[in-house]
Amino acid sequence: MWSRREFLVTAASTAALRAGLKARTYTVERRPRPTPEQLAWQQDELALFVHFGVNTFTDREWGDGKEDPAIFNPSRLDAEQWARTARAAGARAMVLTAKHHDGFCLWPTATTPHSVASSPFRGGRGDVVGEFVDACRANRLKAGLYLSPWDRNAAVYGDSPRYNEFYWRQLRELLTGYGRIDEVWFDGANGEGPNGKRQTYDWPATWALVQQLQPHAVMFSDAGPGVRWIGNENGVAGETNWSTVDPLVVPVPGTSGAAATRMMQQGDPRGSVWRPGETDVSIRPGWFHHPAEDARVRSIDNLVNLYFTSVGRNSKLLLNVPPTKEGLLHDVDVERLTGMRAKLNEAFLTNLASGRKVKWTRTGATTAEAEVDLRKDESIGIIELRERIERGQTIARYRVDVATDAGWQTASKGTTIGYKRLTRLASPIMARRVRVVIEEAIDTPEPIEIRLYP
Numbered sequence: 001m002w003s004r005r006e007f008l009v010t011a012a013s014t015a016a017l018r019a020g021l022k023a024r025t026y027t028v029e030r031r032p033r034p035t036p037e038q039l040a041w042q043q044d045e046l047a048l049f050v051h052f053g054v055n056t057f058t059d060r061e062w063g064d065g066k067e068d069p070a071i072f073n074p075s076r077l078d079a080e081q082w083a084r085t086a087r088a089a090g091a092r093a094m095v096l097t098a099k100h101h102d103g104f105c106l107w108p109t110a111t112t113p114h115s116v117a118s119s120p121f122r123g124g125r126g127d128v129v130g131e132f133v134d135a136c137r138a139n140r141l142k143a144g145l146y147l148s149p150w151d152r153n154a155a156v157y158g159d160s161p162r163y164n165e166f167y168w169r170q171l172r173e174l175l176t177g178y179g180r181i182d183e184v185w186f187d188g189a190n191g192e193g194p195n196g197k198r199q200t201y202d203w204p205a206t207w208a209l210v211q212q213l214q215p216h217a218v219m220f221s222d223a224g225p226g227v228r229w230i231g232n233e234n235g236v237a238g239e240t241n242w243s244t245v246d247p248l249v250v251p252v253p254g255t256s257g258a259a260a261t262r263m264m265q266q267g268d269p270r271g272s273v274w275r276p277g278e279t280d281v282s283i284r285p286g287w288f289h290h291p292a293e294d295a296r297v298r299s300i301d302n303l304v305n306l307y308f309t310s311v312g313r314n315s316k317l318l319l320n321v322p323p324t325k326e327g328l329l330h331d332v333d334v335e336r337l338t339g340m341r342a343k344l345n346e347a348f349l350t351n352l353a354s355g356r357k358v359k360w361t362r363t364g365a366t367t368a369e370a371e372v373d374l375r376k377d378e379s380i381g382i383i384e385l386r387e388r389i390e391r392g393q394t395i396a397r398y399r400v401d402v403a404t405d406a407g408w409q410t411a412s413k414g415t416t417i418g419y420k421r422l423t424r425l426a427s428p429i430m431a432r433r434v435r436v437v438i439e440e441a442i443d444t445p446e447p448i449e450i451r452l453y454p
């Protein structure tokens with residue numbers, strides 16, 4: 001058992017006394033907790049991911065960097081339509097691929113001619129990043145940008161110091177030219193190939209630059225530092241999912257191996273940093289739009305399941321919806337997203353425990369019980385549990401018991417809870433009283449929240 005170290009600090013400085021403050025005892029805990037930005041990021045629950053670029057026009061997933069910018073010509077690009085769709089889906093943020101591995105820049109960068117400025121889009125005066133950010137603002141969505149480190153076009157790629165400078169110039173343009181950016185997305189893919197180019201990235205300097213230019217931005221990568229990749233692209237967070245990690249196991253983006261994957265999937269209860277997992281997954285088989293996949297868009301029920309296996313497992317869902325060559329989200333995708341939101345709204349419409357007091361009893365140093373009385377028998381289909389993650393994450397194992405005519409019986413069992421834990425019961429159970437038994441925690445557990453839905 002990991003015991004909390006507490007430092008008692010008595011604030012009796014003359015300054016405090018002069019300010020009329022009473023001497024107070026502060027408890028400083030070592031348990032990692034989210035920053036306000038990480039907390040807000042998690043509470044957003046759902047963001048849309050927008051993969052768009054030359055691949056949309058070549059029908060490929062990974063471009064080779066030799067694409068002619070002239071092929072980039074969306075005839076009806078409408079970032080407002082993306083943003084409206086995001087709102088209709090209940091998303092609170094969007095993340096755009098400003099540059100994918102092919103190196104083509106969706107903004108008129110001064111760093112390379114390989115950009116929208118060399119394309120026929122808006123007569124060579126277009127700026128997809130600008131239109132995207134404006135649409136986010138107008139629709140009260142947070143804006144995020146993906147800038148692929150791996151660049152198959154840049155001539156300096158592989159000449160490490162020079163490419164790092166080039167990459168930082170691109171980051172600087174993106175992070176100084178478009179107002180507030182809330183998420184910066186560093187993917188870990190790297191297929192450095194037969195041309196022998198091997199790039200050594202300077203991650204600490206890259207992260208420091210983002211921190212300096214956009215101090216509120218949450219940085220995503222396998223290695224954070226703000227939020228971590230969940231370790232797969234299937235939309236499934238670990239059944240056990242801690243928001244804390246051991247940073248030494250995944251020190252940089254692109255770290256592979258079983259231990260790294262496990263750390264990204266499940267986190268580490270003893271981890272020294274708060275780095276919650278982001279679950280990125282596409283609504284289609286590919287990340288970019290391919291007409292041949294128009295009949296393979298995830299169904300509404302499939303999308304609802306994704307919500308349960310990501311947000312419902314203490315993660316955040318970053319759902320990719322790629323625009324077509326025209327520059328619009330496809331009707332089928334829009335319909336599925338709207339349908340998903342309608343189903344989620346319906347499922348979470350009536351909290352049967354609303355207004356009912358949760359009785360919290362500590363039963364040991366690291367065990368407790370939370371009980372709620374619904375005052376009459378109710379049919380329960382979904383159980384939602386929440387920890388106060390503002391104070392960290394502590395619960396490692398719990399079970400949910402319900403009082404039925406036959407007495408107390410166990411309805412479900414689980415491990416971590418975190419921001420939100422959702423369980424759909426195989427079939428609804430009639431019960432009047434519900435008791436969550438915290439069987440194991442890594443520290444003194446804080447009172448949890450219980451919501452119950454039909």
Ligand code: FUL
Binds near residue numbers: 061188
């Ligand atoms: C990966 C990339 O290789 C894929 O194309 C996609 O962008 C995915 C989200 O990240 O690293």
